[in-house]
Amino acid sequence: MKKITIAIDGFSxxxxxxxxxxxxxxxxxxxxxxxxxxxxxxxxxxxxxLIAADSFNKKALIEALPNIQLEFKFNPNLGFAEMFLNGENxxxxxxxxxxxxxVSRVAEVSEVRSKLVEQQQEMGKNxxxxxxxxxxxxxxxxxxxxxxxxxxSAETRAQRRFDELxxxxxxxxxxxxLKNVVERDYIDTHREDSPLVIADxxxxxxxxxxxxxxxxxxxLELVNEVV
Ligand code: C5P
Numbered sequence: 474m475k476k477i478t479i480a481i482d483g484f485s486x487x488x489x490x491x492x493x494x495x496x497x498x499x500x501x502x503x504x505x506x507x508x509x510x511x512x513x514x515x516x517x518x519x520x521x522x523l524i525a526a527d528s529f530n531k532k533a534l535i536e537a538l539p540n541i542q543l544e545f546k547f548n549p550n551l552g553f554a555e556m557f558l559n560g561e562n563x564x565x566x567x568x569x570x571x572x573x574x575x576v577s578r579v580a581e582v583s584e585v586r587s588k589l590v591e592q593q594q595e596m597g598k599n600x601x602x603x604x605x606x607x608x609x610x611x612x613x614x615x616x617x618x619x620x621x622x623x624x625x626s627a628e629t630r631a632q633r634r635f636d637e638l639x640x641x642x643x644x645x646x647x648x649x650x651l652k653n654v655v656e657r658d659y660i661d662t663h664r665e666d667s668p669l670v671i672a673d674x675x676x677x678x679x680x681x682x683x684x685x686x687x688x689x690x691x692x693l694e695l696v697n698e699v700v
Pocket of ligand 1: 580605657
């Protein structure tokens with residue numbers, strides 16, 4: 474069977490990573506969560522006091538980029554790869570609402586994007602990869618054989634993210650999660666470098682009213698048409 478590149482883009486909290494993980498498992502492909510990479514850079518910026526609610530030292534972050542080493546390590550117990558920042562597992566730290574509140578501002582910086590895009594292209598050079606993010610089908614792999622663009626209403630997405638955070642014991646309110654989802658969508662779609670747009674050849678899936686199983690079955694059919 475032909476090995477392909479599957480690009481999954483879309484708005485925040487549309488379930489991209491759930492779908493991508495299911496696909497990677499089924500097809501025995503590598504899964505790469507590019508959002509985790511932007512989140513790790515944002516976490517680095519927070520740790521080093523380069524970003525706060527009312528300030529962002531972009532110049533210092535750009536200068537520090539050579540000192541930021543990102544690596545995915547597969548965890549066989551979880552069945553997916555975890556994000557390591559300079560040798561430290563930061564999988565838990567990068568999923569907090571604080572990181573979510575800063576990540577889109579960090580992801581606007583062109584120097585950050587070019588560093589991460591280069592690493593992503595390297596990871597996908599042998600195909601057999603499912604990568605999710607915001608610019609995978611447009612910038613990282615414009616020649617991907619299958620491009621999916623996922624959407625759902627902001628309220629549906631905020632509710633899903635809120636449930637996830639609550640399960641982890643995070644005491645955030647639904648209103649704050651919704652605000653974060655709407656703000657990130659705005660920054661991600663309006664930034665100058667690689668804004669979130671649907672690629673001409675992407676297939677759009679609105680999963681507001683689809684179960685995970687229905688969505689997975691629909692996308693597997695699309696994969697089978699291509700391989
Ligand atoms: O996918 P996730 O919601 O974890 O991504 C976090 C943020 O990282 C996004 O809101 C976006 O600002 C940024 N991002 C990006 N390009 C990607 C993946 C994520 O700009 N390919």
